Amino acid sequence: MEPAPRVTLGVPLYNAERYLEDCLDALLAQDYPDFEIIISDNASTDRTWEICEAYAARDARIRLYRNPRNFGGHVNYARVVELARGELFKWVAYDDVCLPAYLRTCVAALDAAGPQAVLSYPRTVLIDEAGEVIGPYADRLDLRDRRPWRRVAGVARNINLCHAHFGVFRMSALRRTGMIRPFLSSDYTLIAEVARLGEIHEVDQPLFLRRMHGGSTRQAEGATAASALAWYGQAGRRVRAPRMRMLAETLRMLSTGSEPLGTRISSAAAFLATWWARRVRVRLGRLRRSVVRRIRASTAKGNA
Template sequence: MTAHPRLSIGLPVYDGEEYLAEALDALLGQTYEDFELVISDNASTDGTQDICREYAAKDARIRYLRLPRNIGAAPNHNYVFTQCRGELFKWASHDDLYARDLLKRCVEALDERPEVILAHSGQAVIDGDGTVKVPYAYGLATDSPRAPERFRSLLFEPGGDDFYGVMRADVLRRVKPHDSYHHADRTFVAEITLHGPFHQVPELLYFRRDHPTRAERANPSLRSRCVNLDPRRAGRLHPAPRLLAEYVLGFTSAIQRAPLAAADRRACHRHVAAWLASRARPGAGERVEDRAPVGPGAHTVSVDDLVAGREGRAGREGRQA
């Protein structure tokens, strides 16, 4: 690793022992190698610390930081970004998987397209064993040269994990840090896209794991999800109506902060108004995880063939059975 790696990967984690080693193997096995991996352990109580220290001892690209107390998922995401040094940045989840060429393809896309501020790839939802459940088509217009069109697509279209794309760090420093109200990740990405277009690499390289202990499933209520994001949300000063109101205000305040022409700013505000009016329609809360598989060969994608550390896994498991 160089003294100043070009790319920084920030991995916030809390009690992630079940899948953490698989994620680390996938990241450290990337064909693009000029990166640092900064792990911020949010005072885990399981075996996370031991796993992190074991991997850090073997690979100099890893910096392991352990917080003295659990500050919540959102502050931990923000904190790990402040500890990174690269001109490019990517958040990584401790339970997702990454094909070997993910970083390479995303960095190439940013180098080839100076106007693009975030690059990601084709995505699929996998289960706890790493089997593809839902490969899905990316339907967002985040590549549009027009900021209002990019913003509108993020309001109305489900899907997309651009929060975990490779971003230009200087752009990320210009937006408000990730908040902890309901769906704060959506308003966060919406603000980023007001600064420039995204690019989707047309290859299936990112696998989001859906499992019973994932934060969204372990915290089914709006309140519990927000408390997981920031324990300070547990008090009576943060009732559900406030958390929902902050979600809406997150979009409007992002419009006000962004470097937009007056006409584009007005167009974005109109899109928010139309989105609010549409929330009562059937299917407004659609989740990608609930969709039927799409695309050719949807059931034949082999994560084991694409992700480092899983080579021959299917054969080994077959012999053990």
């Protein structure tokens, strides 16, 4: 039996033909060679499977699996973890691009930090449909405090577009989580859970190109709650208070598990307090902007 690779790259797919070749070319160009690519196709109806077969014929590190029907994106994300053999793991979205030093740099960060670090990810650059640079994006999830509740509070304070969950995980930690769950913004819940388990390290290099396009279900311009629910295999369902659902699920997750009771209670309390403080700041900011606009409009009308 061949030895297991150090890193597994899990690529869950559904109708991904538009950007898939760019994605796979970038993975095969990584300058850290000790990896396998697990592709799980959710019964695509376009050329996705044909492209996958062509790439697998060229590189033995690619292993292909195909579901008999579309089980939903969250199921497929769990499937590639189930099939993985690596000590370290990274999810890969078909429409994003990892620059050649991505794996080497993130693996080195985990090795340097030791077992207290459970996730590393690089800085993000946003690109458009054509691959043109939009600009850098500050994830602000470099969470190295040794106290779990402080790391969890950092997630609640700063998470927005969630790119850290496309970083490199220690598999032993990832498999202790619920991973991607069947509700909107479940990636927030995952990162909070990971932060409770250990440190998250941001690599100070822009090695991740996140593509923003109308076909994305991950908060890109044009994406809707309905399209996101379709990604979960829940098309046609009504969206009711998605952020409240995320908050409730995150608190439930943080308050359970095998960690000491004090860690669970302090982590849940820190997330709740920080999240609501953030929501209050956002609403106050909107209120201030509204008041300023009204004052300026009134002043302009009086000077007319």
